[in-house]
Amino acid sequence: MSIEVMTLLFFGSLLFFLVLGLPLAFVLGGVSVVFLYFTWGFDSFYLVASQIWSTMGSFTLVAIPLFVFMAMILERTGVARDLYRMMHLWFGGVRGGLAIGTLVICAIFAAMVGISGAAVVAMGTIALPAMLERGYDKKMVLGVINTGGGWGVLIPPSILMILYALITGVSVGKMFAAGILPGIMLMVLTSAYVLIRCYLQPHLAPDLPKEERGTWSEKFAALRSVVLPIMVVFMVLGSIIGGITTPTEAAAMGVLGALISAAVYRALNIELIKDASVRTFKLTGMIMWILFAAHAFSAAYQSMGAQPMIEGMIQSIPGGPWAVIIFMMLIVFLLGMVLDPVGIMLITLPVFTPIVASMGFDPIWFGILFVINMEIGYMTPPFGFNLFYLKGVVPPGITMGDIYRSVIPFVLIQIVGIGCLMVFPEIATYLPDLLF
Template sequence: MATLLFIAICVVLMLGYPVAFTLAGVSLIFAVIGEMVGVFDSALLGALPNRLFGVINNSILMAVPLFVFMGVVLERSKIAEQLLSNMAQLFGRMQGGLIFSVFFVGMLLAASTGIVGATVVTMGLMSLPTLLKRGYDPAFSAGAICATGTLGQIIPPSIALVLLGDVLSSAYQQAQLKMGIFSPKSVSVGDLFAGALIPGLLLLSMYCLYTVILIKLKPEHFPKPASVSALDIRFVASILTVLLPPLVLIFLVLGSILLGVATPTEAASVGAFGALVIAVLKRQLNLTVLKDIMQSTVKVTSMVFLILIGASIFSLVFRGFGGDELIQQLFNNMPGGVIGATLLVMFVIFLLGFILDFIEITFVVVPLVAPILLAMGLDPIWLGIMIAVNLQTSFLTPPFGFALFYLRGVTQELISSGDIYRGVMPFVAIQLLLLLILSVWPSLVTWLPSVIYG
């Protein structure tokens, strides 16, 4: 019944029904059927009210609407447009400079919004027409924009890492109970933020290195440096005026979490307020814009919590059918032990990333598999970052990657699907290489959290 439940939910999702209602509705239908045939104890549903109250009362998840609000405000305040314009002038002195400005601005936007769709759409609308007009290769330009857009999964402060931090904290406690260990140590959002810093910067460096190599091999795809005026005090001041506010805001939010000065929720509050201040100083905030920002925030937040409620119902029913024991038996019988089990989980998550967003995967799949993997000895911070990078790769992989659909939707008059698919493949290979590097040298993830938190 547990296997049938999982298959039924996947089928209903592929038919296009909303994720939250699918998870809750199908699970409750299976619970009723299971009660009728005597394989499910409906008394288990008595735990549902406490679970739902725990979801709504979760202090860590309160950071989600605040981070979403911060990202939407920065997006609406047109900071990215001004940044891209100034960075293009700054990097315009080197061949392919506009691409490097796309990487840099996209990284800041990804760190600010934490939402793949918002970053890809914004960068696609702003930068792709300019790149094509300047003579850059269409396929490479599309690939660079999509790859930069997915950095929101791994560059902190990331909403994906906030959600993973909450789920992995619970999974770590369950794993300790399975192993008979009662340690006060837990997994925090700050741990994941610290663990993601080096992989995120390494991935961005690999993008830049690939671009440099491509410029040397195929210089005809990158226009020669434009003649630009010399750097003067006015131009430097203009760059600093645009660049410093979002950088200071991100460093304040991220630094306060990493140094333990503030909780993720408190830091997110500072970020939301700081974003409003920046928008006011840029004269980009009025009642109409504020209403639009608040509506967007409520929509995203409602989606997150509805999915979490649906996932809680699914998890309860799935465990009632003995699904967790089934998964544990599968992992224990896997050839290769913990390595084989980890590879299987990563492959399944990669495939699910084609049809589900990171929110559904974080709330539905990770709680089922993470406790078992952690009980087998995996480091929770390393597992969280590997899942985040894996999902980032999935969102970029043709033909179903979400980032490709987002870019195609807003630039269909400018570029073909074939160019987008060809352009992203090298970046998919780079991300797979990063996964391999993190597998061979897990200390790239675990070193910084151990230095900061001991």
């Protein structure tokens, strides 16, 4: 049977079982095991075990449960509530100011937690009702929270960046440094869109009445709410950039910062630790099972002779190296609509990165393009995680259709950001070259 027919059967089976609603880890692993058996026989399973064993020996993986635990602690403290109060006072007088303030909070949260869902849930609970109550357009509000929440995988520390570094062999520290300026760029682009659109269509986001804007003394007093977030960011990123810790050890510093924040807010107790630990075990377990299954998937597909076929197909694309990069981004964008980001990384990166390196592109720069595409995957229908996180906290009157429609202009902004990185790669490469 030809590799082309095997590819159709392989991915067809995968999509069929995913549409039935089966868990991704079981689908990836189950389909892979069946195809491995019929391709190479029982001995092929040793290949999967060998790959999994080598991965589990990686010290970098320790950072994943630590960053998840940090996120779970911070989500339950009063950090997000106080940040929103500060943004309410400082930005409320600007048309669309609460939406822009929400984007800034999402960026700050992203720099603390490293995962996508925390900011979506926090802002969906705190900012969404406040903005709807003040007459903000619901699609504007939903789109802002959905977009800003996704920055958790781009602005360091990021679990997806750790996995990218683990798969491709690049430096985690360089990936973290490379994500800072692109994250700021996307925040500026999105804020500019909100500001311009609200200026042209004032009914979408009215400015607040003067009595809600606060006095200057209240505004300056509210600035105290950023002290703890800055401390956490400094403990994580500052310790890496300063050469004090490795990225994995910096995750432990982040946990310490989160515990200090919880203590300051008087939220630190046994119940909080227990709840955060259980949720961390669940999420980390899910990531690990997907990791195992994706290794089986990668081993099965490569054993069929897929890599030479894909390399030949990609290198035959007309238009040169840039056309190949755009084609890769398109594939990742489409996969992001239906698959888990971890699975996408483990399926595509072993094939893509050797081709990217052979064409002379910087793997750190390509990694940032890839991670932004993963961020878009979190917010695009039909299976974007942020869509379902948001649906879980919105008022009853907001439908899934409203959430789906709200993301369209914001997805286009993220694509514009990818275009800017392609035209000006220094946005991603400047800080890694400077610091490392």
